[in-house]
Amino acid sequence: MKRGPLLVLALFFVGGLGMLAGAAWTYVDEHSGKSARAKVTDCYSPGTAKYRGVYCSGTWTVDGRTVSGDIFNGRMSDEGKTLSVRVHGGRATKPTLWVSIGLAVMGVFVLGMGVIVLRAFRRQRPQPT
Numbered sequence: 001m002k003r004g005p006l007l008v009l010a011l012f013f014v015g016g017l018g019m020l021a022g023a024a025w026t027y028v029d030e031h032s033g034k035s036a037r038a039k040v041t042d043c044y045s046p047g048t049a050k051y052r053g054v055y056c057s058g059t060w061t062v063d064g065r066t067v068s069g070d071i072f073n074g075r076m077s078d079e080g081k082t083l084s085v086r087v088h089g090g091r092a093t094k095p096t097l098w099v100s101i102g103l104a105v106m107g108v109f110v111l112g113m114g115v116i117v118l119r120a121f122r123r124q125r126p127q128p129t
Helices: 003-031 098-124
Strands: 034-044 055-062 065-072 082-088 091-093
Touching: 003 082, 003 098, 034 065, 055 082, 065 082
Parallel strands: 065 091
Antiparallel strands: 034 055, 034 082, 055 065, 082 091
């Protein structure tokens, strides 16, 4: 097989596997660590568009110490609420599944496209005579 098709296939397979690895990593990150209750003190969005991201900060207590830091996966409506979070050092994460599911679905899709492209390349190869 020539170099171009191999590069295309490598991009599909490495990209798909990377997305599946990202799905596993985000799931573990959002569901491991110490469990705590965090009081969200502030949330803001740096842009005017709805999907520019939301950044929240708050305080929580772990091992008798009160910690202030970032809270990932927060929403604007979480400001002033007390949430269940998973703590990793100086940051807390509100557990969700949507990022992990989205990455897993896209990873499977990209891998499937790689299989389709591989089959198409194999069909087009000239058969030895």
